[in-house]
Amino acid sequence: MTTTMTAAGSPALSLSIFDPIYLGVDEHGRPVYLDLVYRNLLAGGEPGGGKSGLLNAITAHAALCADARLILLDGKLVELGLYRDCADEFIGPNLADAINLLRRLQAVMDNRYAWLLAQGRRKISATDGIEVIVVVIDEIALYSATLGNKAEQEEFSALLRDLVARGRAAGIPVVAATQRPSFDIIPTSLRDLFGYRAAFRCTTTNTSNIVLGQGWAEQGYSAADITPENQGECFLLTEGGFPRRIKVAYLNDEDIKRIAAHATWARRSRDLHKAA
Ligand SMILES: Nc1ncnc2c1ncn2[C@@H]1O[C@H](COP(=O)(O)OP(=O)(O)OP(=O)(O)O)[C@@H](O)[C@H]1O
Numbered sequence: 001m002t003t004t005m006t007a008a009g010s011p012a013l014s015l016s017i018f019d020p021i022y023l024g025v026d027e028h029g030r031p032v033y034l035d036l037v038y039r040n041l042l043a044g045g046e047p048g049g050g051k052s053g054l055l056n057a058i059t060a061h062a063a064l065c066a067d068a069r070l071i072l073l074d075g076k077l078v079e080l081g082l083y084r085d086c087a088d089e090f091i092g093p094n095l096a097d098a099i100n101l102l103r104r105l106q107a108v109m110d111n112r113y114a115w116l117l118a119q120g121r122r123k124i125s126a127t128d129g130i131e132v133i134v135v136v137i138d139e140i141a142l143y144s145a146t147l148g149n150k151a152e153q154e155e156f157s158a159l160l161r162d163l164v165a166r167g168r169a170a171g172i173p174v175v176a177a178t179q180r181p182s183f184d185i186i187p188t189s190l191r192d193l194f195g196y197r198a199a200f201r202c203t204t205t206n207t208s209n210i211v212l213g214q215g216w217a218e219q220g221y222s223a224a225d226i227t228p229e230n231q232g233e234c235f236l237l238t239e240g241g242f243p244r245r246i247k248v249a250y251l252n253d254e255d256i257k258r259i260a261a262h263a264t265w266a267r268r269s270r271d272l273h274k275a276a
Helices: 051-063 081-086 095-119 140-146 150-166 205-212 253-275
Strands: 021-026 031-034 041-044 068-074 089-091 132-138 174-178 196-200 233-237 244-248
Touching: 021 051, 041 051, 041 205, 051 068, 051 081, 051 132, 051 174, 051 196, 051 244, 051 253, 068 081, 068 095, 081 089, 081 253, 089 095, 095 132, 095 150, 140 150, 140 174, 150 174, 196 205, 205 233
Parallel strands: 041 174, 041 196, 068 089, 068 132, 132 174
Antiparallel strands: 021 031, 021 244, 196 233, 233 244
16 A cells, blocks of 8 residues: 655645445446435345445445544454554444434534534535544344343343434434344344345345335345345435445455554544644
């Protein structure tokens, strides 16, 4: 990786979170990009289908952005853990920590809306100088259905629902993965708020419909058609469109380590310059 230096002499974070994020290629070999700001994305599919690969592609882009901060929740620790040094927060399998973090994000979101109101505006823009806070969760079910008691799980889900419902215009997009987003795992009212969906290999058309939304399998868009060997392939549904079959660009551990090391160095150097 070549390192660009800023005029102030610190290593550059050369991307913007407002740039389209490269995800991979479609079935015709054309590049596929995602506009993340003002959106939320939910990835679902069977274990090993490639959900974490998609989260990594998005996290890597955000890590290299001068105008983005990273908040990572990873119940398995190792899927997003390589980015922990360049993230503002990294939460492992601890529901109390996750709830506390979401409460703080809710307060940040409320403050941003108060600021927007004072400006007579409805959403943040690229020129505001306000950093987009990218929240990445792998995997939701651990916090919403496995750890803690029912009251804590419900609080987590309610806080996350608020963030997904209101965070977009305040510059707090959420990208989350879960193996099967059925109602017993995450509330339907939370799932339905995610505008973007990515369905990796599913064992049944019903599960594919749960990820993408009812009716898509009947129209020929079923992630049950993806073969188990084809890891990283998914149907990507963006607002208002049809699902596109894409293959996610895969970052191996060495790629991620290099990206994360550069992002960490550049972020620390930038923060030191700001403090000086
Ligand atoms: N885009 C890809 N291209 C090629 N191989 C991939 C791709 N994505 C994933 N794989 C392979 O599949 C394996 C499992 O992928 P990944 O961990 O992303 O699955 P997952 O859906 O997140 O699984 P889990 O639900 O268990 O977390 C990876 O270790 C890698 O070997």
